[in-house]
Amino acid sequence: DAKTTQPPSMDCAEGRAANLPCNHSTISGNEYVYWYRQIHSQGPQYIIHGLKNNETNEMASLIITEDRKSSTLILPHATLRDTAVYYCIVRPPFYNQGGKLIFGQGTELSVKP
Amino acid sequence: NAGVMQNPRHLVRRRGQEARLRCSPMKGHSHVYWYRQLPEEGLKFMVYLQKENIIDESGMPKERFSAEFPKEGPSILRIQQVVRGDSAAYFCASSPQEKLFFGSGTQLSVL
Numbered sequence: 703d704a705k706t707t708q709p710p711s712m713d714c715a716e717g718r719a720a721n722l723p724c725n726h727s728t729i730s731g732n733e734y735v736y737w738y739r740q741i742h743s744q745g746p747q748y749i750i751h752g753l754k755n756n757e758t759n760e761m762a763s764l765i766i767t768e769d770r771k772s773s774t775l776i777l778p779h780a781t782l783r784d785t786a787v788y789y790c791i792v793r794p795p796f797y798n799q800g801g802k803l804i805f806g807q808g809t810e811l812s813v814k815p
Numbered sequence: 816n817a818g819v820m821q822n823p824r825h826l827v828r829r830r831g832q833e834a835r836l837r838c839s840p841m842k843g844h845s846h847v848y849w850y851r852q853l854p855e856e857g858l859k860f861m862v863y864l865q866k867e868n869i870i871d872e873s874g875m876p877k878e879r880f881s882a883e884f885p886k887e888g889p890s891i892l893r894i895q896q897v898v899r900g901d902s903a904a905y906f907c908a909s910s911p912q913e914k915l916f917f918g919s920g921t922q923l924s925v926l
Contacts, residue, residue: 740858744919745908745917745919746908746917748914796912800863800871801863802863803848803915804860805850805857805859
């Protein structure tokens with residue numbers, strides 16, 4: 703079972719920041735937080751991951767709370783092409799069980815003009 | 816560097832036939848994962864393989880389903896005697912280690 707809780711859906715205005723929350727209150731000390739998204743009918747796409755520190759790449763920023771029990775994915779300037787289901791996944795280090803990901807229900811983000 | 820290649824993109828089978836789904840991982844990736852997505856449902860892990868080895872098959876149905884990743888060639892997900900409930904999108908992913916890269920999937924339709 704997925705170890706994360708996400709709102710089922712969110713709306714965001716085009717050009718504004720999209721902030722997607724995720725609760726993972728049972729996360730273990732060595733588990734990473736990963737974010738993927740799935741645009742309709744396509745394969746999931748990696749966005750970002752982190753352990754403790756905040757992370758930023760060309761797609762998004764990941765903010766992890768100090769107690770690591772929750773995180774927020776930030777898309778700084780959402781576009782219509784960012785409409786997708788966003789999955790927050792908690793996963794042990796690769797050496798524990800490989801790269802296996804357990805997907806939950808995710809958040810369906812709708813970016814509106 | 817080509818991405819993860821899955822073929823066919825669409826596969827139609829009649830009940831009782833066999834379905835073979837192929838996945839060519841990205842160059843240099845030695846880990847392959849198969850996922851299934853039933854209509855209006857989430858992605859479910861099926862199996863994790865390395866070259867010539869099944870590492871984790873905890874998500875595979877006990878009967879009719881098998882997977883392999885030979886030393887040479889693509890990974891194959893094989894479904895014998897398909898039933899209508901097998902109709903789904905099947906996604907393959909590969910990884911060098913931490914990050915998984917997914918293919919575009921095979922949509923299996925069972926008539």
